[in-house]
Amino acid sequence: AQSVTQLGSHVSVSEGALVLLRCNYSSSVPPYLFWYVQYPNQGLQLLLKYTSAATLVKGINGFEAEFKKSETSFHLTKPSAHMSDAAEYFCAVITNFGNEKLTFGTGTRLTIIP
Amino acid sequence: ETGVTQSPTHLIKTRGQQVTLRCSSQSGHNTVSWYQQALGQGPQFIFQYYREEENGRGNFPPRFSGLQFPNYSSELNVNALELDDSALYLCASSSSGTQETQYFGPGTRLLVL
Numbered sequence: 001a002q003s004v005t006q007l008g009s010h011v012s013v014s015e016g017a018l019v020l021l022r023c024n025y026s027s028s029v030p031p032y033l034f035w036y037v038q039y040p041n042q043g044l045q046l047l048l049k050y051t052s053a054a055t056l057v058k059g060i061n062g063f064e065a066e067f068k069k070s071e072t073s074f075h076l077t078k079p080s081a082h083m084s085d086a087a088e089y090f091c092a093v094i095t096n097f098g099n100e101k102l103t104f105g106t107g108t109r110l111t112i113i114p
Numbered sequence: 115e116t117g118v119t120q121s122p123t124h125l126i127k128t129r130g131q132q133v134t135l136r137c138s139s140q141s142g143h144n145t146v147s148w149y150q151q152a153l154g155q156g157p158q159f160i161f162q163y164y165r166e167e168e169n170g171r172g173n174f175p176p177r178f179s180g181l182q183f184p185n186y187s188s189e190l191n192v193n194a195l196e197l198d199d200s201a202l203y204l205c206a207s208s209s210s211g212t213q214e215t216q217y218f219g220p221g222t223r224l225l226v227l
Contacts, residue, residue: 092156102149107155
């Protein structure tokens with residue numbers, strides 16, 4: 001079965017520091033990968049997605065992620081953290097083509113230290 | 115262009131009752147997916163509807179059922195509620211096609227007592 005694993009349920013970084021949220025996937029076929037953000041008491045907002053085009057994907061709010069097949073990873077980064085980045089981040093994968101079921105990781109809560 | 119909307123925002127039910135949650139898809143979208151997000155967990159896929167037909171189902175019992183209407187809005191029905199059904203229920207709409215982004219609504223928070 002296809003899945004994603006997010007390493008670190010909680011990550012804290014100082015304002016202005018690098019943000020790195022880790023996601024590894026397991027899939028027997030080339031995956032489509034997504035990062036979503038969830039602010040408190042809200043739904044999910046798409047940050048970026050990888051659909052087998054460029055391996056370095058740029059998203060909204062200064063986030064980007066790099067697809068590395070050799071490492072089965074799709075880590076999310078942002079060069080400089082902002083207080084408004086504090087939220088829950090979910091990595092997700094689609095591999096069941098024809099049925100666009102998203103399989104989510106367990107999430108990483110990002111805290112920004114002033 | 116309006117986004118995905120869900121109603122109600124919050125709901126309290128007692129064990130054994132039935133509940134209906136509603137979702138209006140984004141304009142131009144013909145596919146609706148429902149997810150259950152328990153506290154502290156990632157969303158879990160319940161089922162998907164495409165042009166009024168169920169198009170895939172996750173590992174949920176039959177007491178979870180759904181409908182999609184000709185205007186592509188959708189309902190999620192849960193019968194015989196259990197305490198473990200307490201969760202945030204998220205609806206997502208999209209155009210058909212695997213590469214298409216799923217756009218999520220704000221969710222309905224259900225509490226079963």
